[in-house]
Amino acid sequence: MSVTTRFAPSPTGRLHVGNIRTALHNWLWARRNGGTFILRLDDTDAGRSTEENAEAIRADLAWLGLAPDAEHRQSDRFDRYEAALERLRASGRAYPAYETAQELDLKRKIQLGRGRPPVYDRAALALTTEEVARYDGEGRRPHWRFRLDHNAPIEWRDLVRGGQHFDPALLSDPVIRREDGSWLYMLPSAVDDIDMGISHVVRGEDHVTNTALQIQMFEALGAAPPAFAHEALLVGSEGKLSKRLGSLGVEAMREAGIEPMALVAKLARIGTSLPVEPFATAKPLIESFDFATFGRAPARFDMEELAALNARIVHQLDYEQVRGRLPRGMDEEAWAVIRPNLHNVAEAADWWHIVEGPVEHRAGEDDRAFVASAAEVAEAIEWNDAPWKALTAALKARTGRSGKGLFLPLRQALTGRDSGPEMAPLLLLIGKEQSVRRLRDSAA
Ligand code: GLU
DSSP: OOOEEEOOOOOOOOOOHHHHHHHHHHHHHHTTOOEEEEEEEEEOOOOOOHHHHHHHHHHHHHHHHHOOEEEGGGGHHHHHHHHHHHHHTTTTSEEEEEHHHHHHHHHHHHHHHTTTOOOOGGGGGGGOOOHHHHHTTTTTOEEEEEETTSSEEEEEETTTTTEEEEEEGGGGOOEEEOTTTTTHHHHEEEEEEEETTTTTEEGGGGGHHHHHHHHHHHHTTTOOOOEEEEEEEEEEETTTTTHHHHHHHHHHHHHHOOHHHHHHHHOOOOOOBOOOOOOHHHHHHHHHHOOGGGGOOOOEEEEHHHHHHHHHTTOOOOOHHHHGOOOOTTTHHHHHHHGGOOSSHHHHHHHHHHOOOOOOOOOOOGGGHHHHHHHHHHSSSSSOHHHHHHHHHHHHHHHHOOOOHHHHHHHHHHHHSSSSOOHHHHHHHHHHHHHHHHHHHHHH
């Protein structure tokens, strides 16, 4: 069977880690099977969908390396939904209803008050032709519902959740089109999945009930339903679905210096039985992707864990992969020295500014003699591959200083700052001549 998956965001906002994860899993499954990954823009809500958001979604996917093989938008396909509704109407599987939102609300409240589930009572199915004609005459426009087949139990084997069973009699006939002619999500999505030959629908478990309804839609439209994988949702590190998670998108990742591969490596594996590993490419993730490894418990997303994974990935990046993001003049050798010390690529600039100088620093009264000795020692020691160790050991022996009293004045004199990157690799980059000069100038 050829595999076709789709990622179907509404361009009413930016992507966030939750739907990036959905996109990724659809992409991984398509790649794993040599299949096709489609971006479907669910833009039936003309008021809230914008081209700017659509563009941002494309850009985010590109940044993540999840470029789709094809793109469709629902607003181009209204005639298809129209045709499907007509077909359902002709076969008695769609019907007009005239209740107002207030009437429906009241019905629900009465049902709940009687301790019954708030399932739509199908009053609209009992309308006579005269009543319908009267409503139409009054200028009332109907909304449309899909009529569930109460005699056909809904069952599927979910790739994550296992056997699923729904009794259609306990579900409301879903509204598929509003009075104003606009489409709700439910039917267009099923029509698209049929037309686009979607083999696997991979989405969050918040869609499980929709799937039950859509399975009957696929069948009513003469199509076999695709396979479904409903993943447990993502929660924040504090254990609940946090607001922050919903606003945590590619922009925030970039700001935090997170590499796309770090996010991909993390989101591919959290919530599965496979370990999160600092992969530098998606290949091992594609090869190991398997719905059977997905757990049923919510997956916890923790920004600090992501940052730690990010650092491990940064440590593997080659100069060629980052050179465009490094400060001018920073060469391959410098990258090799500082790379193991970085949390993110942007930090390289901090190091480089210190290496390049200029450094303006005057040692305080108490430290001046010490820094002058440091200049002499720096001049005298063998400037091999560990000059910092040699310098501090010799100074410790000579002056009796240790700890902060030893390290801080050196750092200040050499970098002009109280804190910053690790001194040992930094000193290698600053070099002997510069280091001696900085120490002398500071002590002068
Ligand atoms: N636009 C829907 C959503 O973002 C798509 C759901 C689906 O994958 O069918 O929730």
